[in-house]
Amino acid sequence: MSTATTPTAAEAELAVQARQAPVRSQGYWAGVFKRLRRDPVTIACAAILLLMLLAIVFAPLLAPHDPYQGSMIRRLRAIGTPNYLLGTDELGRDILTRLLYGGRLSWFMGIVPVAFAFVIGTTLGVTAGFMGGRVNMAIMRVTDVFYAFPSVLLAVAISGALGAGIFNAILSLTLVFVPQIIRVAESVTQGVRSLDFVDAARASGASGFTIVRVHVLGNVLGPIFVYATGLISVCMILSSGLSFLGLGTKPPEPEWGLMLNTLRTAIYVQPWVAVLPGACIFVTSICFNLLSDGLRQAMDVKG
Amino acid sequence: MILYLARRIVYAIPIALAVGFVCFMLVQIAPGDPINAIVPPDAPADVVEQVRRDYGLDKPLPVQFGLWLSKVVVGDLGRSLATGRPVWADLRSAIGNTLMLAFCASGLGFILGCILGGLAGTFRGSAIDRGATGIAVAGVSVPHYWLGMVMVVVFSVQLNWLPAMGAGPGGSSDWGWDWEHVKHLVLPTITLSVIPMGIVTRTVRGIVAEIMNQEFITALRGKGMTRRGIFLHVVKNAAPNALAVMGLQLGYLMGGSILVETVFSWPGTGLLLNSAIFQRDLPVLQGTILVLAMFFVALNLLVDLIQTTLDPRIKRA
Numbered sequence: 142m143s144t145a146t147t148p149t150a151a152e153a154e155l156a157v158q159a160r161q162a163p164v165r166s167q168g169y170w171a172g173v174f175k176r177l178r179r180d181p182v183t184i185a186c187a188a189i190l191l192l193m194l195l196a197i198v199f200a201p202l203l204a205p206h207d208p209y210q211g212s213m214i215r216r217l218r219a220i221g222t223p224n225y226l227l228g229t230d231e232l233g234r235d236i237l238t239r240l241l242y243g244g245r246l247s248w249f250m251g252i253v254p255v256a257f258a259f260v261i262g263t264t265l266g267v268t269a270g271f272m273g274g275r276v277n278m279a280i281m282r283v284t285d286v287f288y289a290f291p292s293v294l295l296a297v298a299i300s301g302a303l304g305a306g307i308f309n310a311i312l313s314l315t316l317v318f319v320p321q322i323i324r325v326a327e328s329v330t331q332g333v334r335s336l337d338f339v340d341a342a343r344a345s346g347a348s349g350f351t352i353v354r355v356h357v358l359g360n361v362l363g364p365i366f367v368y369a370t371g372l373i374s375v376c377m378i379l380s381s382g383l384s385f386l387g388l389g390t391k392p393p394e395p396e397w398g399l400m401l402n403t404l405r406t407a408i409y410v411q412p413w414v415a416v417l418p419g420a421c422i423f424v425t426s427i428c429f430n431l432l433s434d435g436l437r438q439a440m441d442v443k444g
Numbered sequence: 445m446i447l448y449l450a451r452r453i454v455y456a457i458p459i460a461l462a463v464g465f466v467c468f469m470l471v472q473i474a475p476g477d478p479i480n481a482i483v484p485p486d487a488p489a490d491v492v493e494q495v496r497r498d499y500g501l502d503k504p505l506p507v508q509f510g511l512w513l514s515k516v517v518v519g520d521l522g523r524s525l526a527t528g529r530p531v532w533a534d535l536r537s538a539i540g541n542t543l544m545l546a547f548c549a550s551g552l553g554f555i556l557g558c559i560l561g562g563l564a565g566t567f568r569g570s571a572i573d574r575g576a577t578g579i580a581v582a583g584v585s586v587p588h589y590w591l592g593m594v595m596v597v598v599f600s601v602q603l604n605w606l607p608a609m610g611a612g613p614g615g616s617s618d619w620g621w622d623w624e625h626v627k628h629l630v631l632p633t634i635t636l637s638v639i640p641m642g643i644v645t646r647t648v649r650g651i652v653a654e655i656m657n658q659e660f661i662t663a664l665r666g667k668g669m670t671r672r673g674i675f676l677h678v679v680k681n682a683a684p685n686a687l688a689v690m691g692l693q694l695g696y697l698m699g700g701s702i703l704v705e706t707v708f709s710w711p712g713t714g715l716l717l718n719s720a721i722f723q724r725d726l727p728v729l730q731g732t733i734l735v736l737a738m739f740f741v742a743l744n745l746l747v748d749l750i751q752t753t754l755d756p757r758i759k760r761a
C-alpha cells in the first residue's frame with residue numbers, strides 16, 4: 142500500500158476491480174443460491190426437469206419397447222395394459238417408449254432456438270444499445286418489423302413457406318425469438334451504458350471492446366439469460382405446435398407435438414392415451430416457466 | 445399530444461410497408477421457383493413463360509415488390525392454387541369467424557384475468573394470491589391446442605354436452621345467433637381464453653399491487669373512504685394499462701388461433717392457413733398472413749392512440 146508513485150487511473154481502476162470483483166461476484170452468486178434454496182417451488186421444478194432430462198437421455202435403457210416398431214394387432218390399447226403401461230398408439234407402438242424418445246426432440250426444439258436467439262439477440266442488442274446512433278436505429282427498426290407479427294403467426298408463416306422439417310422449424314423459431322431478446326438486451330445495455338463506471342473506464346482509456354467485454358456483458362448477461370429461460374417454455378409450446386400442424390418433425394419420428402397430432406383421431410377410442418403427449422409438454426413448459434420466475438426473483442432481475 | 449398522435453400514425457406506415465415486404469418475401473424464400481406459387485405444376489412451358497412475364501417475375505426483386513404491392517393495396521391477393529378462387533373471397537368469411545372467436549376469447553380472458561389479478565393484487569401474499577398466480581402461470585404455460593383436445597375429451601366425448609367441431613350445425617361455416625351456434629363457440633372460446641387470462645392476471649396483479657402501495661390510497665383510507673370508493677379509484681388508475689394489454693392480446697389471438705382452430709375445425713383464418721400449408725397453397729398462405737399481420741399493426745397503433753388519449757399521464761416526445 143505504501144507505493145511511492147501515485148497509481149495511474151487505469152491502475153487504480155484495475156486495483157479496484159481486483160479488490161471488488163471476486164468478493165462481489167462470490168457474494169452475489171452465494172446470495173442467489175441461498176435464495177434459490179429457500180424457494181421450494183423452484184427446487185421442485187428443477188428436480189422434475191432434471192428427472193425428465195435423465196429419463197430422455199437414458200431413454201434407450203429405460204424404454205421397454207422399440208419406438209418405431211408397431212403392430213396392427215395391438216393398436217390403441219388403454220392405459221394400464223400389461224406390458225404397455227401407458228397404452229399404444231394408432232400404429233400399435235408403445236406410448237411410454239415414444240414419450241421417452243419423443244422428449245429428446247421436444248426438448249431439443251424447445252431449447253436450441255432459444256440458445257441461438259440468445260447468442261444472436263444478445264450480440265445485436267448489446268451492439269445496438271452500446272453503439273447508439275445509426276447502428277441502434279438500423280437494428281431496432283428491423284426488430285420493430287418482426288415485432289409487428291404475432292409470434293405464432295411469424296413462426297407458422299416462415300415454417301409454412303419453407304416447408305416441414307426440423308431445420309426449418311428451428312430457423313423460424315430462432316427468428317421469432319431474436320427480436321424479443323434484442324429488445325431486452327438493448328434496453329438493459331442502455332441502462333448500464335449510462336452508469337458512472339462505464340464513463341470511468343472510458344476516461345481511463347479502455348477501448349470500446351474492453352468496456353463491452355468487462356463492464357457491460359457482466360452486467361447484462363444475467364437479466365438477458367433470465368429472460369431467455371422464460372422463453373424456453375414458449376418455444377417448447379410453439380415448436381410442438383408446429384409439429385402438431387405438420388410443420389416441424391416428420392413422422393415416424395417420435396415428438397410430443399407430432400404424437401399429439403397423430404393421436405388426435407384416436408380421441409374417441411382412447412381419449413386418455415391421446416392426451417398424454419400434451420401433458421408432457423404442459424409439465425415441461427410450466428416447470429421451465431416457474432424455474433425462470435424463481436431465477437428472476439433469486440437474481441433480483443427487474444421486469 | 446396531437447403531434448405525438450400524428451407522428452405515431454405516420455410512423456406506422458413504414459412498419460406496414462416492411463411487414464408487407466416480409467410477407468412478399470415469404471413466397472421468395474419458399475423452396476422452388478416462385479412461379480410455382482401462381483401456375484399449377486402441370487402447366488405447359490410456354491404458359492409458364494407467359495405468366496412469368498405477365499406477373500413481372502422476370503423483373504428485379506424491388507420492381508416485383510412494387511408490382512405486388514400495387515395489387516395488394518386494391519385488395520387483389522392473387523388466386524388460390526387449390527381452388528382457383530380469389531384469396532380474398534375465402535379470406536373474408538374466415539376473418540369474420542376468427543374475429544368472432546378472438547373477441548369472445550379475449551373478452552372472457554380479460555374478465556377472468558381482471559378478477560383474478562385484482563384479487564391477487566389486493567391480497568398480496570395471501571392464499572388467494574398464490575392460487576391466482578398459479579392459475580396464471582398454468583394459463584401461459586399450457587399448450588392450448590392440447591387443452592382443446594382435453595376439453596373435447598371431457599365435454600364432447602365423455603359427457604357429450606357440447607359439439608367437438610365446426611362453427612355450426614351440419615358443418616356450416618356461417619355464423620348465426622342461435623343456441624346451436626353458441627354451443628359450437630363455447631369450447632374454442634374457453635380454450636383460447638386461457639392465454640389472455642394468464643397474461644391479464646399477471647399484469648393486473650402487478651398494476652393493482654403498485655397502486656395499492658401508493659400514498660393516495662392510504663390517504664383515501666385515512667379520510668374514511670369506503671372500500672367501494674377505493675375500488676373505483678384503483679379501477680380508474682389501472683384501466684388504461686390493463687386495456688392496452690388486452691388490446692394486444694386480441695391481436696395475438698387473431699394470429700395465434702391457428703392451433704385452436706385446427707383442433708376444433710373452426711372455419712377461420714387458422715384453418716385456412718392450415719389447409720394452405722398442407723396443400724402448399726402459397727398465395728393463400730401469403731394473403732392470410734399479410735391480412736392478419738396488418739390487422740395486428742393497426743391494432744397496435746389503435747391501442748397506443750387510445751392509451752395516450754385515455755391516460756393524460758403518458759406524455760411522449
